[in-house]
Amino acid sequence: MTVTYDGQNFNGFQKQTNKNTIQDHLESALKTILKQDISCVGSGRTDAKVSAYIQPVHFDYNKAIDTKKTLHSLNGILPSDIRVLSIVETDIHARFSAKKKTYLYRMYTSNIDLPLQKHAFKISPNIDFRAMKKFLHLIKGTHDFIGFRASGSETESSVRTIYKAKLIRRGINVDFVVTGNGFLYKMVRNIVGTMLKIGGHKIDLSTIKSTLFTTYKCTATAKPDYLYLLNVKYK
Amino acid sequence: MTVTYDGQNFNGFQKQTNKNTIQDHLESALKTILKQDISCVGSGRTDAKVSAYIQPVHFDYNKAIDTKKTLHSLNGILPSDIRVLSIVETDIHARFSAKKKTYLYRMYTSNIDLPLQKHAFKISPNIDFRAMKKFLHLIKGTHDFIGFRASGSETESSVRTIYKAKLIRRGINVDFVVTGNGFLYKMVRNIVGTMLKIGGHKIDLSTIKSTLFTTYKCTATAKPDYLYLLNVKYK
Numbered sequence: 413m414t415v416t417y418d419g420q421n422f423n424g425f426q427k428q429t430n431k432n433t434i435q436d437h438l439e440s441a442l443k444t445i446l447k448q449d450i451s452c453v454g455s456g457r458t459d460a461k462v463s464a465y466i467q468p469v470h471f472d473y474n475k476a477i478d479t480k481k482t483l484h485s486l487n488g489i490l491p492s493d494i495r496v497l498s499i500v501e502t503d504i505h506a507r508f509s510a511k512k513k514t515y516l517y518r519m520y521t522s523n524i525d526l527p528l529q530k531h532a533f534k535i536s537p538n539i540d541f542r543a544m545k546k547f548l549h550l551i552k553g554t555h556d557f558i559g560f561r562a563s564g565s566e567t568e569s570s571v572r573t574i575y576k577a578k579l580i581r582r583g584i585n586v587d588f589v590v591t592g593n594g595f596l597y598k599m600v601r602n603i604v605g606t607m608l609k610i611g612g613h614k615i616d617l618s619t620i621k622s623t624l625f626t627t628y629k630c631t632a633t634a635k636p637d638y639l640y641l642l643n644v645k646y647k
Numbered sequence: 648m649t650v651t652y653d654g655q656n657f658n659g660f661q662k663q664t665n666k667n668t669i670q671d672h673l674e675s676a677l678k679t680i681l682k683q684d685i686s687c688v689g690s691g692r693t694d695a696k697v698s699a700y701i702q703p704v705h706f707d708y709n710k711a712i713d714t715k716k717t718l719h720s721l722n723g724i725l726p727s728d729i730r731v732l733s734i735v736e737t738d739i740h741a742r743f744s745a746k747k748k749t750y751l752y753r754m755y756t757s758n759i760d761l762p763l764q765k766h767a768f769k770i771s772p773n774i775d776f777r778a779m780k781k782f783l784h785l786i787k788g789t790h791d792f793i794g795f796r797a798s799g800s801e802t803e804s805s806v807r808t809i810y811k812a813k814l815i816r817r818g819i820n821v822d823f824v825v826t827g828n829g830f831l832y833k834m835v836r837n838i839v840g841t842m843l844k845i846g847g848h849k850i851d852l853s854t855i856k857s858t859l860f861t862t863y864k865c866t867a868t869a870k871p872d873y874l875y876l877l878n879v880k881y882k
Contacts, residue, residue, distance in 0.1 A: 493762040
């Protein structure tokens with residue numbers, strides 16, 4: 413399934429006890445329609461308040477399925493902030509087969525909160541874009557992103573590859589778009605947080621440069637409200 | 648003053664008896680700060696629910712003014728959906744000196760309502776962009792837009808010049824951007840409404856083509872919720 417959601421009112425993608433998550437809603441709706449317990453697997457978790465333009469989700473089901481009818485029924489049951497865009501029969505594993513993920517972090521430059529920018533993070537018009545771009549250049553490629561992983565997260569390898577990391581400016585709008593082969597827990601928000609500290613000259617890039625993939629420890633996690641899962645690519 | 652607002656919760660720009668308008672809020676805040684009755688003039692009206700990224704507004708005042716302090720005070724008093732971006736002393740008349748206005752109408756193509764597209768109007772993915780572009784080509788230039796004016800509006804000349812009218816597509820997002828020397832009451836919404844009827848083959852362009860600036864009478868006014876005043880240019 414391809415799912416899209418506005419994450420503002422949910423506790424993230426992944427199922428939790430007594431929590432209002434995307435996975436809880438999907439599994440509950442599927443159970444109602446297919447009359448059996450269904451476990452959903454997303455391409456990855458998204459944190460509370462994080463949204464997704466495209467979140468691939470798979471589930472195993474051992475009978476024939478009328479995909480068109482199921483799609484329609486799901487959208488009839490799900491909260492309006494979660495929509496299923498398509499359902500196809502496939503052998504692709506939503507999580508393990510994912511090759512590339514792209515996230516968007518929305519920002520705008522202003523000294524005051526702007527009413528038409530409620531879905532973007534306010535940054536200073538004086539922010540140092542050149543310094544931020546230097547930082548983004550450094551993180552491209554394959555590195556150990558251990559310093560960008562939330563503490564307490566699992567102990568798997570923290571090496572990831574970033575294919576693209578760029579800032580797109582249109583007027584006061586600033587979009588940060590990052591594509592990688594995968595992201596550690598809170599890694600995108602920690603990249604944004606570090607980038608903004610560097611842009612605001614709270615961290616000096618030349619000082620931390622040599623430590624970024626060794627002893628650096630990010631303590632500036634950007635707010636989840638402005639983060640969007642944009643796309644996931646499979647082989 | 649340069650003002651920006653999210654129009655969703657207001658009854659348009661222009662002052663009305665017992666109505667919650669942008670002008671009412673601005674004049675009330677100015678009266679509180681400057682201790683006298685102030686009349687505001689906007690570059691033009693915007694309808695109820697219409698938003699403005701940039702709405703120039705002037706007022707006459709016969710004393711020296713601390714623009715920085717007044718800006719700060721205004722934003723302290725105004726509802727958070729209305730912000731004053733700048734104040735400068737000038738002789739420019741916000742309405743009569745305006746040379747060009749640009750409006751944006753936000754749309755997206757989908758068969759279902761999408762949660763991350765609450766600020767855009769849903770149109771069919773099958774809409775005929777080629778037909779709509781032909782229509783936009785026709786309305787460029789100087790014409791009598793009498794058929795695009797809301798009935799009951801004042802009897803001044805209905806001749807206007809459109810400098811630019813284009814559709815910008817990015818993925819499912821469709822932005823209509825139109826620049827003219829001025830717009831009649833509901834003219835932008837009537838242009839969008841007509842364009843969408845043509846795109847949906849509800850109106851045949853070749854049939855109405857010769858009547859567009861004579862006997863044509865638009866009966867399809869697009870919803871105000873997705874219309875934004877984008878910019879106003881002065882000499």
